[in-house]
Amino acid sequence: MRLERSQADLEFRQKVRAFFETQYPQDVIDRNRRGVLPTRDDHVRGQSALNAVGWLAPGWPKEHGGAGFDPVQRFIFEQEYERAGALPLQPMGIIYVAPVIYTFGTAAQKAMWLPDILESRAFWAQGYSEPEAGSDLASLRTSAVRDGENFIVNGEKIWTSMAQWADWIFCLVRTSTEGRKQEGISFICFPMNLPGITVQPIISIDGSHHLNRVVLDNVKVPSEYLIGEEGAGWHYANVLLARERLSYAHLGEKKDLLAQIIQRAAAIPLGEGRMLGSDSSFRAHVARCSIAIAALEHGVLGELAEPDASGVKVSMLKIAATQLAQDLTELFRLAAGEFGHVYVDRTVDDWAQRLPTIPAWAPVATANYLFARAQTIYGGATEIQKNIMAKRLIRA
Ligand SMILES: Cc1cc2nc3c(=O)[nH]c(=O)nc-3n(C[C@H](O)[C@H](O)[C@H](O)COP(=O)(O)OP(=O)(O)OC[C@H]3O[C@@H](n4cnc5c(N)ncnc54)[C@H](O)[C@@H]3O)c2cc1C
DSSP states (O other), X not given: OOOSOOHHHHHHHHHHHHHHHHTSOHHHHHHHHTTOOOOHHHHHHHHHHHHHTTOSOXXXXXXXXXXXXXXXXXXXXXXXXXXXXXXXXXXXXXXXXXXXXXXXXXXXHHHHHHHHHHTTSOOEEEEOOBTTBSSSGGGOOOEEEEETTEEEEEEEEESOTTTTTOSEEXXXXXXXXXXXXXXXXXXXXXXXXXXXXXXXXXXXXXXXXXXXXXXXXXXXXXGGGEESSTTOHHHHHHHHHHHHHHTTOOHHHHHHHHHHHHHHHTTOEEETTEEGGGOHHHHHHHHHHHHHHHHHHHHHHHHHHSOOTTSHHHHHHHHHHHHHHHHHHHHHHHHHGGGGOOOOOTTSTTTTTTOTTSOTHHHHHHHHHHHHGGGGTTTSOHHHHHHHHHHHHHHO
């Protein structure tokens, strides 16, 4: 594993930094830094700027339009991306479904879907979870029954992130009830504007609209949208989940957050002339987070350079990254103190000006703290990752 940075790596870092300072839309960065919730158009503009230089899909092979970074470059790129305050990618298309399409899809499916993902013409949603099938995903009941050239899909998906923006959805559906429950699952994609699809918003505890319930009522899906073999969806889904889990590291964001916390705390009075930044328990919490960031960085870089075929390390890193995100956002919320106890509507550009007596970062700190609670649930809950690790290690 190469941990040291070469001159070429340092030059690459400068190049990426310069891109975010000059070619990425600065108004999008500015609003993101001010805690304004982004619009779909903000995402399209940010992603289009990245695509214009061939950097939208760092993980894809070059032949499909990927950036062609080596593991260290990818690592540097992702850190600079988050450090710049650019909007996170909409992951469902670029990070989650695209690898399944280019690995298992037909030539026609690749041609139909991949260019639209790269050009941000199509946003995607992930339809895995159901009301009775979350951790135990193989129990899913949404059915897809063959009817000539189509499948008729019926059921309900839940916690479907950003389905309100999605043009397409990829779903796990049950095409057979015979044999092991994993064997009757297929992987199918379809447009969100087909008749019979209803998207119902679920507002989360931070006040944002991120989640949805998607009801599928006799949706007629052409069979050409089935990926790979009927009944092999469980295998494809697992390929996807492994990639999804490593995408939670967000090291640049974590470092940026810790730097902001330290900076804010230096000016937060505790009384008798003392500042939060000099409080010993606060400093110990900062030190713990700082060490955890360094350890996570080492682990992620190692996994990128030499992937662990057992998948144990990915589960371990998912737990470490998501718990650290919770620790950091908790530290920030503590710094916000009583100013954090306000709900604000951050869809409006001037939300902060409407609250002149409250530091603008404080309500954002609380909202991030609240939403970060979900990190140890989605993409496979912490307890499930521990089960995976235990099973694979004990079997080994
Ligand atoms: C913000 C957010 C975004 C999401 N986005 C999407 C999305 O876009 N698409 C999608 O398909 N899904 C999405 N999900 C759903 C997510 O994948 C599920 O919430 C997750 O898999 C857990 O399932 P569940 O909510 O049904 O909880 P359950 O499976 O009911 O789990 C409840 C608790 O029991 C524990 N538990 C369950 N089984 C075991 C076990 N065998 N051993 C030990 N402990 C166990 C869990 O760890 C958890 O703490 C999202 C969830 C959230 C919170």
